[in-house]
Amino acid sequence: MTATVYRTPDEALDGIVDGARVMVGGFVSAGTPSNLILALKRRGTRDITLIANNIGFGDKLDELCEGRQVTRAIATFAVRASSARESHFEAQYRRGEVELELVPQGTFAERIRAGGAGIGGFLTRTGAGTQVAAGKETVTWAGEEWLLERPLRADVALLKAHRADRLGNLSYRLAGQNFNPVMATAADLVIAEVEEIVETGAIAPEAVDTPAVYIDRLVRCDPLEVRWDGR
Amino acid sequence: MDAEGPPRLTRELVAMRVAQELPPGSVVNLGVGLPTLVGAFMPPDAGILLQAENGILGYGGFSNEAFDPDLINAGGQPVRLNPGASFFDSTASFAMVRGGHIDVAVLGGLQVSERGDLANWSVPERGGGSIGGAMDLATGARQLIVAMEHTTKTGAARIVRKCAYPLTARRCVDLIVTDLAVVEVVAAGLTLREIAPGWTPEAVAALTEAPLTVAADVREIAL
Numbered sequence: 001m002t003a004t005v006y007r008t009p010d011e012a013l014d015g016i017v018d019g020a021r022v023m024v025g026g027f028v029s030a031g032t033p034s035n036l037i038l039a040l041k042r043r044g045t046r047d048i049t050l051i052a053n054n055i056g057f058g059d060k061l062d063e064l065c066e067g068r069q070v071t072r073a074i075a076t077f078a079v080r081a082s083s084a085r086e087s088h089f090e091a092q093y094r095r096g097e098v099e100l101e102l103v104p105q106g107t108f109a110e111r112i113r114a115g116g117a118g119i120g121g122f123l124t125r126t127g128a129g130t131q132v133a134a135g136k137e138t139v140t141w142a143g144e145e146w147l148l149e150r151p152l153r154a155d156v157a158l159l160k161a162h163r164a165d166r167l168g169n170l171s172y173r174l175a176g177q178n179f180n181p182v183m184a185t186a187a188d189l190v191i192a193e194v195e196e197i198v199e200t201g202a203i204a205p206e207a208v209d210t211p212a213v214y215i216d217r218l219v220r221c222d223p224l225e226v227r228w229d230g231r
Numbered sequence: 232m233d234a235e236g237p238p239r240l241t242r243e244l245v246a247m248r249v250a251q252e253l254p255p256g257s258v259v260n261l262g263v264g265l266p267t268l269v270g271a272f273m274p275p276d277a278g279i280l281l282q283a284e285n286g287i288l289g290y291g292g293f294s295n296e297a298f299d300p301d302l303i304n305a306g307g308q309p310v311r312l313n314p315g316a317s318f319f320d321s322t323a324s325f326a327m328v329r330g331g332h333i334d335v336a337v338l339g340g341l342q343v344s345e346r347g348d349l350a351n352w353s354v355p356e357r358g359g360g361s362i363g364g365a366m367d368l369a370t371g372a373r374q375l376i377v378a379m380e381h382t383t384k385t386g387a388a389r390i391v392r393k394c395a396y397p398l399t400a401r402r403c404v405d406l407i408v409t410d411l412a413v414v415e416v417v418a419a420g421l422t423l424r425e426i427a428p429g430w431t432p433e434a435v436a437a438l439t440e441a442p443l444t445v446a447a448d449v450r451e452i453a454l
Contacts, residue, residue: 028307029300079359106325108366174301
């Protein structure tokens with residue numbers, strides 16, 4: 001069950017087919033698998049259901065949307081109320097060319113956790129009495145209204161970590177964790193982009209953030225330069 | 232629009248007033264936009280821990296050093312860390328938010344209703360909006376302060392009887408701080424506690440759609 005190490009991000013995506021449900025870790029610039037996202041763009045995979053926290057102006061995921069490879073997105077932050085500097089995704093959404101399921105961020109994280117942990121659903125107060133509740137079962141308990149939320153899984157997860165060992169154990173840097181550890185649990189094929197691959201045992205057991213059991217493929221890539229645009 | 236009226240508070244002054252509400256030692260989440268400015272006005276010795284829902288507890292002000300893409304707040308802005316800071320993943324972050332471990336959340340607002348409903352994520356006529364962590368924070372934080380402009384750019388009231396925009400959460404707002412007033416949400420409705428210098432309760436009420444009860448000890452906002 002040792003993770004397979006690939007030479008390039010393009011090769012690491014071998015087998016991803018049109019129509020795939022693809023989860024992508026990261027939060028704006030932090031912990032985002034930029035090399036894998038751009039490889040998915042080069043691959044030309046189409047009709048993707050993209051499951052990611054945010055798609056914004058200047059994000060690599062928006063570059064993926066540029067070529068209309070994404071037909072459906074499940075996200076927490078993808079369309080701003082203002083239309084200044086419209087992203088490709090926003091333009092396509094406003095023209096009705098892509099579908100968007102907008103999810104509160106805590107519900108998004110917990111649905112993925114449920115998907116990865118074999119949990120069939122959970123109750124949350126978040127979203128009760130709002131548009132998010134549309135079509136969902138509600139439960140009154142402890143004097144409050146709760147929404148029944150269902151798990152979320154994907155065919156493929158693309159992750160970014162700082163280091164991996166050859167077995168597939170991952171450690172993250174600074175605020176680079178965000179959705180990566182939970183997405184590692186909730187896809188059939190899990191591919192991690194890392195800045196460094198070390199020998200098994202070189203990451204101290206207590207420093208392992210994501211245990212190797214979840215990781216199928218590794219690729220070492222230099223991080224792409226990201227500039228802050230002052231938003 | 233207030234060509235004849237006294238000046239309104241700047242965004243910085245609104246943020247400064249909000250900062251006065253944060254108890255020493257509290258755990259606080261600041262939303263994007265105006266609430267982000269609050270961080271600059273917190274007393275440095277108050278021991279307030281700022282939580283960013285992307286996975287940081289204990290960040291400080293904005294960083295002017297070389298941009299590190301892995302060290303940002305939930306608005307994508309580069310931040311510094313205070314001693315004692317910690318990192319965690321999104322499920323742990325939202326356990327903090329949804330589990331009642333955040334003492335105060337400060338969020339921006341589009342509309343607040345007389346019973347404390349908040350609408351802050353979508354402007355339907357502009358085609359969209361985004362939820363991010365807002366619904367979780369509005370539902371899970373122990374106290375919710377909304378910092379916003381008292382009226383829209385065209386002069387329409389933002390404190391309304393019933394929100395016309397899509398809701399973030401029902402009955403969640405505790406305090407509204409605007410460029411004209413400090414308004415408390417209580418069981419009976421809205422209480423006008425403070426007004427901007429030079430303004431009268433009547434002038435503020437005229438720019439407020441929801442009925443306001445003027446507090447017996449209503450006073451000028453002091454900074």
